[in-house]
Amino acid sequence: MSLASAREETSRSEKRRQELVAAAFDQIAEHGFEGLRTRDVADAVGVNIATLHYYFPTKEALIGGVLEHAMARFRSTLAPHGSPSTQLLNHLRSVRKLMADEPELGIVMGELALRSARDRSIEKIFNQTRDAWQSAMKGLLRRGVREGNLREELDSDAVATLVIAVLTSLTIPPLRDSPRGDQALRQLERWLGIGGR
Amino acid sequence: MSLASAREETSRSEKRRQELVAAAFDQIAEHGFEGLRTRDVADAVGVNIATLHYYFPTKEALIGGVLEHAMARFRSTLAPHGSPSTQLLNHLRSVRKLMADEPELGIVMGELALRSARDRSIEKIFNQTRDAWQSAMKGLLRRGVREGNLREELDSDAVATLVIAVLTSLTIPPLRDSPRGDQALRQLERWLGIGGR
Amino acid sequence: MSLASAREETSRSEKRRQELVAAAFDQIAEHGFEGLRTRDVADAVGVNIATLHYYFPTKEALIGGVLEHAMARFRSTLAPHGSPSTQLLNHLRSVRKLMADEPELGIVMGELALRSARDRSIEKIFNQTRDAWQSAMKGLLRRGVREGNLREELDSDAVATLVIAVLTSLTIPPLRDSPRGDQALRQLERWLGIGGR
């Protein structure tokens, strides 16, 4: 087998893994963990249930794949550029946009968040992501104050926490779909002194 | 059977219903909807599984009971008195206290919130509660502004939404247990101009 | 419910347990442990597979029931009366008869014996039975020598072991069905000086 076809082989296999993860993701978004059935996942991809177990030995392993996928999808929103206040504004709006465009991601994150209370491996990854988010946010706020883009009196740590709290609440159904999410964010922007109007 | 014993009979029956609901509530808090088993609920109360079905014909009916119970428990926190800004402060703190003292309620509310995306009957009750909360909050803020306890420029509707968003985020694991919940709330109080310090 | 019907209830339940054990016994006799399927056992009794699990939570528990049953069936052969040499002769012949009349018991004992090498709980019960058998046999031989029914020079312990070895070998297919089993036993009787001819 040539190197090229070996690479092809690898990617074909990896593709199947991702198809399965994507299908599982969709199932969770639609029916919750409560309604996640390995057979439905396999059916959605069009493979036998045994094939699913060939890639993911247990349901738990499949969920692990979904966790990774969701986290990666979410983290990709955190890449910032521009002045601190612009970055902050962009971040708030891109998270909001992400939740509006892909409500499934919000649902799955919510399901994972709840599950993190019962599943150590999920909890660990969740905490890591949250800490990274928190310190990125804090650094952004601090730089904003230093560069004069944000109000002086602002306590970067507490505000970072509050901002994350508000963004997190966007994943919860009552706020996700309604225009209230936008409303809450705009008020936050006002208090932060960014975003105009 | 005398009227008295009939009433007794009824209340004894009602007590059993509530025991079952409480046990189901605990199960959901500990294992999520994913891990809710009617048999475990019956065992926890010490009755036969068939007895549970005598009181709640289906699992859904039992979950309905839990929903009612959780909502009632939560709404009881919303009864305020004192000046608007004091009321607001009290409300923020009592919700925070409730989440700290009874984390199970937060978990179950979270589980129900997620389920509301899939279950019309839950969604309906959730929306009602949210709307009642929102308009109570809005009224409070408006009165606060009118009476001079709160800043003039405050847009009562947007702020009400934001406050509810922050309070809601307290039910989510990453914020529930850590001191960050308090941190976020204190920052919110500062922005609202209540709570001193 | 009256005491009588309670007793009836108990025995009806016990009866079902025994039906299931008997069916499992038959399956093992016919197909070995290798071919033991809980579904077939349930079908043989005419109940749903879930009913089987109502009585025996796991397959292992069912096998435990079969073990008990087989052992009890076997031990019932050990009840002796008459003079020692008569008892000994009776014992040899009744074990042989048991194996000839109920070859299934021999097969199942063989399957259990092999499994005892891998399963501590089976091993334990097997060893107990063997020890009880060994000491009963030894006592019988010793009394036989003392009462003059058996040769003086006989080493009761070694002979007891040998007798048990020969009887045990009767459960193994090559000796079980053929007339060779009888032949071996008759030779043993001759050496023991019992059984005439």
Place this chain on the structure above:
Amino acid sequence: MSLASAREETSRSEKRRQELVAAAFDQIAEHGFEGLRTRDVADAVGVNIATLHYYFPTKEALIGGVLEHAMARFRSTLAPHGSPSTQLLNHLRSVRKLMADEPELGIVMGELALRSARDRSIEKIFNQTRDAWQSAMKGLLRRGVREGNLREELDSDAVATLVIAVLTSLTIPPLRDSPRGDQALRQLERWLGIGGR
């Protein structure tokens, strides 16, 4: 391809077959037929499961290989030399030694013996081996009597059967590991008038 390399190819292929048979043998010894998994066999040899099926089209075929292997291993013990009584003694002791040194062989023979009740092809080979063994033993005894090494009154056929029965019982767990196996054999030697103390 030259003749030499063709032969090499064949023998390399034969070697792989034997590796697989040996691995299957070990699996049966450790887990019984009940726990024999073709995948484990392939893994033990370090080849893909599909490779196993290249050499043995079905699991039955693999078991056939194990049967042959076990029988060959066992028959090799039956080659005797010396005077009849010495040969007999050697035979008893070498069988005992074989069982003590390689208990796996005993286990696998036991598993095969049980399976012979259900599998015609195993039964056939088992009967052949047993018959060969029986007539070799009988001839040995007859010659022993003729040459004055063994007691006159001895019925060679019955005694041969008995000896084989005792040796067979050595493969069964309760007698295999304990010192009782030796005890039984020594008593047998005493009755045969060979081996002395």
Place this chain on the structure above:
DNA sequence: AATGAATGAGAGTTCATTCAT
């Protein structure tokens, strides 16, 4: 000669629900 990927059939086990008592 060897492999990765895939599968059909079936394994033991679970669970909400029912029903006679």
Place this chain on the structure above:
DNA sequence: AATGAATGAACTCTCATTCAT
């Protein structure tokens, strides 16, 4: 009002076997 017994339908996971490469 309460129970023991029973069940249908499903669930996750397993295994011998196949096939394209």
